[in-house]
Amino acid sequence: MRLLLIHSDHIEYETRKKTKVAEENVVPKDALDEALTVFCAVESVDEENIEDAVRQAVDEIVATAGQLGTTNIMIYPYAHLSADLASPEAAVSALRGIEDALARKGGFVVKRAPFGWYKAFSISCKGHPLSELSRTIVPGEGAAAEKKEIEHEFFVLTPEGERKNVDDYLKEDTRFASLIRKELGHPGQEGGEPVHVDLMRGKELVDYEPRSDVGNLRWMPRGKLIRDLLSDYILARVLDYGGMPVETPVMYDLGDRAISEHAAKFGERQYRFRSGNRDMMLRFAACFGMFCTMHDMHISPNTLPMKLYELSTYSFRHEQKGEVIGLKRLRAFTMPDMHTLCRDVDDALASFEEQLAIGWQSGVDLETPLVGAFRCTRDFFDQYELWVKEIVAKSGVPMLIELLSERSHYWIAKVDLAAIDAQGRPIENPTVQIDVESADRFDIKYYTPEGAEVHPPILHCSPTGSLERVICAMLENTATEEVPSFPTWLAPTQVRLVPVAGRHVCFAEEIGTRLNAAGLRADVDDRDESVNKKVREAGMDWVPYVAVIGDQEAETGRLTVTVRRLSENKKPYKESMSEDELIQAVKMETTGKPFRPLYTPRLLSKKPRFI
């Protein structure tokens, strides 16, 4: 709801002509002196919880009136304050609600201009600093959630099937204990600036874009390369698993019932806008597109489970401004999103297990150690306790279990795997969820041989979590490394060749060309700088293999290579290798991982600076 509050010497209106949505039995003409005039637009989000929107609006009006010392209030419906209006019925009910509530408070003279009429009006504004105020009201999810009062029960399950008290873990200095402390609301000490925010800019990966909205980033070539390689990694895993890649639109029409219902579950955390005469929203995940696809498909139970996959570029979530930070929490982010249409719950449990394993494996492959929490309703746990114990056993590590007294979202069970940042806070990454609502809502169905209609469970799965958070976790992990680095397959430059003098550049370029042809990202620092400086900067670029190229190398054909992973602080590890041995060394480390060529010029003299 949008409010424009004007402290006015005088306000008067007169109805002229009805619109299609005009209210009946109205006061056609009225006026008020010394009044707080409240121009008001009821918006579509208000329909999620009209009572709360009304309550907040009334609080706001009473507070303002108190500040101004006025007791006369004119409520004036004014559609032009918003591009995303509620239905006329909802608007009238909200306006009446505000009027009644104010009247009931006593001490106010309350008048209300009629809704849905063309009206003439004149107003004189007092013009003092507080005389014009605007407010935006969003009905609270909080207020709605309070009614439900969901109870949460936490405990730990070990791989051996033992049920343990969470308190046993609270004091431990482990990643798992960090997760438990956060989940149970035990405050950690105040952290400083996160490591990754410095690094994401300092290493020329990704940066804030002040000319966009908060939480929308710009990617520089080195960061773009890492992101693309990660997406290649996930695609390979998904294809291997039998997922089918698709691509669907980023925006949806809120006029569609299934869309607006699904969207309403997530309150105000959406980008909404008007396009022509349609109210639209930006997707917050790829669910919409895939559910629409599934709805339109002819589904045979014989082709289930069916997995659709999309790299949701982007997923948009209008997080509160104070919640947005670095790569950890964004308003536009890249989420690998797979949806599995299952035959039945048993089928869903089997797929869940497979997808959980993919999630754990991503932590190994991407070198971002993960810890796990499994959450489900108490009913689900009572029924499938053995299965829950089995997936913990297969995970091989203790997991935090959270039981909810009733279902509050669309899922009945889900697992969240999290990396832990340098301040001991979780970065929630891979997830698998069992959705029991969406097939109904989007009318996704198949028929049994007997002809019965089935709206089956759907799994949501992000095999790695958002790519931004994966990179966040990697950068945070470097805080504890003596010699920080990226995994070699992700290093923007894998081999840096450093010619000693100008006359060696040509030779270094020849080697570089051969390394590139062999599928390595090698560049040549041909700048007119000292060898010392070029080696230092290769280190600051976290280049895993650095070779100085001079007369010696030209004569012997052997390279002295500094291997970052084997080096200690101030103690570089050097090894003599042939060109082929260098190629093999890189291949050994990157085998089975995706490859893309350099995203920056091969000659460093041609590489521009971004930061």
Add this chain to the structure above:
RNA sequence: GCCGCUGUGGCUUAGCGGUAUAGCGGCUGAUUCGUAAUCAGCAGGUCGGGGGUUCAAGUCCCCCCAGCGGCUCCA
């Protein structure tokens, strides 16, 4: 969104009532160098934006924007 802190050239920063420091980076020149910074010169700032106080404002006050910490929240 709320409370708090911060905001000086591309980056890191000095100055905290008298219109601005330095280093890195950039450019130019010299240097052609063997594993973590070669030397010199030059250019680059309406001190986040707007308003106010003052003879005078990065410096004090107000509003806004952004970043960070905390709260709330996180499908």
